[in-house]
């Protein structure tokens with residue numbers, strides 16, 4: 081198969097969909113890999129590293145889309161990319177269709193095959209191509225939170241791990257899923273006094289078993305949240321209700337109960353946030369302050385660490401890309417249910433129910449294409 085890797089053009093997106101190591105794995109299996117010049121630069125991968133791995137470099141985004149049978153990307157296509165995508169071309173990337181109708185309509189019009197990272201799903205309902213970014217964001221939430229607790233950045237001026245003779249900071253994590261667990265690991269490793277809250281008792285039992293002694297678990301409800309917010313220094317929002325807006329676990333009035341300089345990191349901001357006063361921010365301007373409480377609400381946290389994020393993402397996507405390249409999308413999806421669930425739009429038909437429902441579009445069973 082001819083695989084094209086385009087350079088991301090979305091503002092501040094430095095990740096790339098394939099590393100030189102990934103290119104080598106595809107070339108080794110007899111595929112042709114074309115990389116748009118400088119596509120990997122933002123993540124620290126130079127054109128020469130790709131050519132050494134057996135890939136070829138193309139000068140422009142147009143040439144890359146023109147050549148490829150399968151386009152591998154990271155972010156959802158944005159407007160200047162819509163017209164580059166061709167009929168019958170396989171596009172393997174994050175799409176998040178349900179959140180943006182113009183993209184959905186453009187991909188319907190393109191008649192391409194859109195296989196979305198975010199809906200590739202394992203039989204245990206986990207989302208293997210979303211997990212790596214949650215791992216990155218969860219770990220980063222503590223790094224960022226610790227930084228904003230510093231006085232010059234308007235925090236309380238408390239060191240997360242304390243020092244001998246001085247108590248550590250208290251970290252409260254709302255949601256004990258992938259983000260929350262990774263946040264807890266980092267906070268615990270830095271010596272903080274950590275509490276994770278979740279609604280799921282089995283999850284709390286599991287976390288209690290595996291976490292170190294400086295991590296406690298606590299049932300999530302309004303009463304318990306109110307009890308803890310006045311004594312905690314860093315609060316991380318990490319809840320998810322799949323397909324729905326995150327619930328407001330911390331409401332506007334609760335800010336008054338927090339100490340000045342408390343830091344809130346709402347990782348769930350991409351689902352509307354679980355802190356009522358959360359508004360999406362960017363890496364250029366990550367925080368704002370309400371009632372002396374620092375809010376950090378960056379919607380694409382992994383974007384700040386493109387090296388780690390690219391490797392984490394491509395570790396997860398490459399096995400699927402190899403199946404798609406080796407077998408073609410039809411056979412690969414027929415033989416692997418996980419990949420089949422990634423199919424969102426084929427030849428103008430919406431084959432993913434939630435996307436059709438989001439915009440009242442006709443829904444077509446994917447079996448129309450896989451039989």
Ligand SMILES: NC(=O)c1ccc[n+]([C@@H]2O[C@H](COP(=O)([O-])OP(=O)(O)OC[C@H]3O[C@@H](n4cnc5c(N)ncnc54)[C@H](O)[C@@H]3O)[C@@H](O)[C@H]2O)c1
Nearest residue numbers: 214217255257258259278279300319320348351379380381
């Ligand atoms: N900002 C970013 O850059 C970024 C990056 C990656 C992920 N995210 C977001 O982070 C959020 C969490 O993702 P995840 O992968 O950890 O999800 P997950 O499904 O692994 O975990 C979510 C957890 O929230 C719990 N939960 C649900 N309602 C709750 C409540 N009322 N109180 C306490 N816990 C509750 C669930 O039981 C579950 O354990 C998602 O919204 C995801 O999109 C953001």
